[in-house]
Amino acid sequence: MAVFASDTFTDSDSTELSAHTPDSGGSWTQSTTWADDAVIVSNQLQLIDSATNGTSGYAHSGVPDSAEYDLTWDSIVAADGASQNINVGVLGRYDGDATCYRCRYRPSQTRWQVTRIENGSGTLLGTYIADHAGGTAEAKFEVRDAAKKLFVGGIERISTTDNVITAVGKAGIDFAALGGASNDRHHIDNFVADDLSAGGGTFTATSALTTGGATCSASATHTAPTFAATAAPTTGGAIASASATHTAPVFSSTAALTTGGATAQATAAFTAPVFSGTAALTTGGTTGSASATFATATFTATASLTTGGTAASASGTFVAPVFTGTVALTVGGATASASATHQPPQFTASAALTTGGATSTATATFDAGDRTGTATLIVGSTMVSASATHTAPSFTGTVDVTIGGATFAGVAAFSDVEPGSLAPACWAAGDVYHPGFQAGQVWGG
């Protein structure tokens, strides 16, 4: 990345922009179509107060290496600025007069806008609603052939694929006042224009250090549009290495450490719109790994650990509007697992434990207005099961008991329990057989 224009507008009050020298050098040139003055006040830039319903456009003399660059700036709105239709923003691929891509904030409309302007005629390409009256918003307008994107506070808010204007143009600044607005209610500051090149050519840097048994080396290379960096210290039996690469639109990084019998490594990658990351650790007989992926509306995360006879794993997924999660643990002959799902308005959870010949399971479901739950325990030849349903305000339930080969069905029942009675409190989903319970007894009595 190379900055080809920047300005913090540090100068005497009332300095007109074309009379001011930008921080990056070069100069600002005023549009003949949007010809009102912009002036510096308190080291920020605003439309001159006297320009009632005025428009102003300035192009910086810096020439980007390509038609793909980033424009960043601060939008500063006075506390009472939300009532003022004074619009301020930046211009990309600007011909210096009235053709460009414009990205601006309109305080009176509490909205950011991206617009294509050809010979003064605008076509709106995107809108984002937000209010920062009384504060500052950090904005970035990313100009690419593939898309024109607005980021506010580092978060992407607008992305349009329009590419009608293809000329490299210049970077610029724009003001427009409407409805007799007070022009001093909206300022711009900290303007930076940054293209994607490094100014041409290939840059390479390497360093190496050797002392005793230790060696450390690092290298970095940039040949547009690819950036790559690696580092590798070696000391005794330990080796560590790391690398990072960026070839638009792919970012990736890896790191690894090996010492004795242990190896740890991690990777991360981003290729729009997918983010993914993995980590793994191996030491002796123990292996641990974790991964996470985000692609558009789907989030997935998994983790696992294995050591000797023990294995544990967990996973979670979100595909709007459904959340699911599972965990599992296995030790020797025993396995425990649990899962939960939420799809509004229903929640479901289940758990299971298996060890030797015994299995225990439990499930619970909640659906707005109703609650149901069941629990089952099987141990050898004895089974106890129970079920209950609650549809407010009534409860119903049965308990069946099987001992050996004999089954006692409906040994207990409860129903039509009034809200507030003790009956529901005596039983809860997940309870197992109560040893003191007698056939024919009314549950909750």
Added chain:
Amino acid sequence: MSKRYYLSDLVNDPEDGIKPVIDDLLTEPGESASYAVSNDLGQALAAVETKNHTKFILAVGVDPLPDVSLDVKLNAIRSDTIATLEAAVADRNLNKSWANSDSVRELLTSVGTQIDSNFDVNNFGP
């Protein structure tokens, strides 16, 4: 926030210039919309992010596209929904150049590239 796609008429606004009529419905903090606009066709494809799409679905001059994942095949969507979509596309003088075995992603690409030759659904909307 959830994202849905819409076809929208255009209007010439004295302050904003040519814009989709759906833009005037953006009022709530956090709402956003990205547009592919053809002034020649008088049509826009919009990707709208909002907590509640009701006002956009019911708006005059706006046609919602199917609210399903981009990878869902069109032949898996209710036939009356597809019929409504095809009628809306025809009314807007856009071509139906997709097959029922195509996915919603291919439908969006077909409609989007008629409006904006540079359209790419993977770069459209935040």
